[in-house]
Amino acid sequence: MKILVPVKRVPDPTQKAKIKDGHIDLTGASWIVNTFDEYAVETALRLLENGADGTRAAGEIIVVSIGPEDAAKEIRTTLAMGADRAIHVVTKDSEIDALVVVKVLQSIIAAEKPDLVVMGKQAVDGDANQVGQMLAGKLGWAQATFAATLELAGDKKSLLVGREVDGGVEYKRVPVPSVITVDLRIVGSKSVKNGITPESHNYSGEGARLPSLKGIMAAKKKPMVTGKLGDYGAEAAPVIKELSVTLPPPRAAGQIVADVPTLVKKLADEAKAL
Amino acid sequence: MGNILALCEFNGPTLRSSALANLAFARAAATAHGGEVIALLVGAGAQAASADAAKYAPKVIVVEDAGLAHYLAETYAPIVARLANENGATVVSATATAQGKDLLPRVAALLDAGMASDIASMTAKDTFVRPILSGNALSTVQISTPIVCVTVRQTEFEPATELGSAGAVTTAAAGAIDALGATFDRLDAQKSDRPDLGDAKVVVSGGRGMKTGENFKVLEELADLLGAAMGASRAATDAGMVPADWQVGQTGKIVAPNLYFAVAISGAIQHLAGMKGSKTIVAINKNKDEPIFQVADYGLVAEWEKAIPELISEIKKLKASR
Known part of the structure; x- marks a missing residue:
């Protein structure tokens, strides 16, 4: 099984947002692999490997990233986690939007013919949550968004996907190939079933795996192809323009109340909330 | 046009x-x-x-x-x-x-x-x-x-x-219908008589500090008294204490009720992103240094084990007096 995992590098979300000239100031920012994309790499690994002994029989994981030259560092991180090779389409973040990204991915998919695209449900900087669905729509493929669990069928021709929806969990079956976007619970200890990893095996459930030292060394030798938008039939013509960014007004300072009766009194008389 | x-x-x-x-x-x-x-x-x-x-x-x-x-x-x-x-x-x-x-x-x-x-x-x-x-x-x-x-x-x-x-x-006609090989398998619905989390006027949320799903019962009692929806922090849903669709936060539901109770919730950025639009926020936590107190309109430094039953009884008293 060949799995394509699009990943994005994003500013570390634990940094405080700063504004300069009406836009987010990223001077000196530290960068990470988008958390949900890291989960997607983890998911792809769990789909292919025997989690109990770490062996992988067959299959390939190709990471694709569309972003600035510096993003090569974050792409290497995903190779160190265990992805096999990478494609880096070098461009400025300001030159692309969801539709441009989808166009590039379509072109790569036409060439690579993966069995599955697995990606994060959204990037934690823009929070748009669009690319997976758009890509599936453009490809004419089925989609399973916000995947919390995945179960690969015995014949490897379909997957049963548990999706957290309003009011419960929806189970949807999608064929191969299709586009799957993952939510945070996909990294639970038993969230991915591939028929290879023993039922008794528990993943840590703490998130995506950290690259091992061996993985980091191996990643240095793994192939990374770099190209430009034009190489993939796309151009820097975003249809979405960010006019400005502002910080929301801070909440007014609250008060500490002494005890429960005081709290109830204030909620009733002052906040008129009871 | x-x-x-x-x-x-x-x-x-x-x-x-x-x-x-x-x-x-x-x-x-x-x-x-x-x-x-x-x-x-x-x-x-x-x-x-x-x-x-x-x-x-x-x-x-x-x-x-x-x-x-x-x-x-x-x-x-x-x-x-x-x-x-x-x-x-x-x-x-x-x-x-x-x-x-x-x-x-x-x-x-x-x-x-x-x-x-x-x-x-x-x-x-x-x-x-x-x-x-x-x-x-x-x-x-x-x-x-x-x-x-x-x-x-x-x-x-x-x-x-x-x-x-x-x-x-x-x-209008549906036209040719092609699911592209996708099929709906089933919905495991969470049945509840409480209002939808997304549009409840009052939300009662519990966090990691509730320790077990069983302990959420007292929060549910408070919620039912107030006609509130139940919510939870990611820590509580990830730990399997309560259903995943109770999660309030950036990766869960975004809520903005009139009144939001955050009980035993520390207030991670991820959680705050899902509830800081609430009109009035009440935080109840035994640790006065938790970030949740920075967004709360009313903070009570107390253990939930003691505070919540007392809160229920005080609200009942208030209701009875009206």
């Missing part, structure tokens, strides 16, 4: 309350675009809910077909895209519910439309304000495609009010 095609979810004979936020946006967009609001109801039961939709929109289009027994993005998206073209829509909108978020980008792809997700407001006909960075910043974006797709953050729009006269209901 352009119409606004507003996709509306329904539940039995009525629109879901989340749809009213979309219709409120659609009304404002229709004025800006010099067109009218067309409410679109797709799927099993659409006809039965059309009379309710007609209270809010001058035009209602219903698409019902045996092939649409369950929602699938694959079958719905081509219908929405086709009807957008046939009805001169310049905006296609939905509420940013699980379904809206799944469907609208796919519709946008079929229409080559730029999309603004989860918008908080519209400042010009093609310009929208939307939260980014987990709600820590607000981005104003302008979209230059002839058709624009939008999902609307429910908590940022006052529900649409009823029009003076009922709108006209028409039906």
Whole structure:
């Protein structure tokens, strides 16, 4: 099984947002692999490997990233986690939007013919949550968004996907190939079933795996192809323009109340909330 | 000139309350675009809910077909895209519910439309304000495609009010239905008599400090006393204490009730992003240094084991005195 995992590098979300000239100031920012994309790499690994002994029989994981030259560092991180090779389409973040990204991915998919695209449900900087669905729509493929669990069928021709929806969990079956976007619970200890990893095996459930030292060394030798938008039939013509960014007004300072009766009194008389 | 095609979810004979936020946006967009609001109801039961939709929109289009027994993005998206073209829509909108978020980008792809997700407001006909960075910043974006797709953050729009006269209901054919190999398997529904987390007036949330699912019972008692929905932090849902769809936060539900109780919740950025739009926030935590106290209007430094039963009894007293 060949799995394509699009990943994005994003500013570390634990940094405080700063504004300069009406836009987010990223001077000196530290960068990470988008958390949900890291989960997607983890998911792809769990789909292919025997989690109990770490062996992988067959299959390939190709990471694709569309972003600035510096993003090569974050792409290497995903190779160190265990992805096999990478494609880096070098461009400025300001030159692309969801539709441009989808166009590039379509072109790569036409060439690579993966069995599955697995990606994060959204990037934690823009929070748009669009690319997976758009890509599936453009490809004419089925989609399973916000995947919390995945179960690969015995014949490897379909997957049963548990999706957290309003009011419960929806189970949807999608064929191969299709586009799957993952939510945070996909990294639970038993969230991915591939028929290879023993039922008794528990993943840590703490998130995506950290690259091992061996993985980091191996990643240095793994192939990374770099190209430009034009190489993939796309151009820097975003249809979405960010006019400005502002910080929301801070909440007014609250008060500490002494005890429960005081709290109830204030909620009733002052906040008129009871 | 352009119409606004507003996709509306329904539940039995009525629109879901989340749809009213979309219709409120659609009304404002229709004025800006010099067109009218067309409410679109797709799927099993659409006809039965059309009379309710007609209270809010001058035009209602219903698409019902045996092939649409369950929602699938694959079958719905081509219908929405086709009807957008046939009805001169310049905006296609939905509420940013699980379904809206799944469907609208796919519709946008079929229409080559730029999309603004989860918008908080519209400042010009093609310009929208939307939260980014987990709600820590607000981005104003302008979209230059002839058709624009939008999902609307429910908590940022006052529900649409009823029009003076009922709108006209028409039906449209589903056309060829192709699920592209996808099938609906089942829905494991969380049954609850409590209001929807997304539109409850009061929310009671518990966090890691509740320790076990059993301990949430006392919070549920408080919630039922207040007619509140139950919520939880990611730590509590991840630990399996309570159902995953109780999660309030950037990666769960975004809520903005009149009153929000955060009990034994530390207040990670991720959680704050999902509830800091609440009108009044109460934090109850035994550790006075937790970040939740920085967004709380009222903080009580106390152990929940003692505070919650006392709170229940005090609220009962208050109710009895009225």
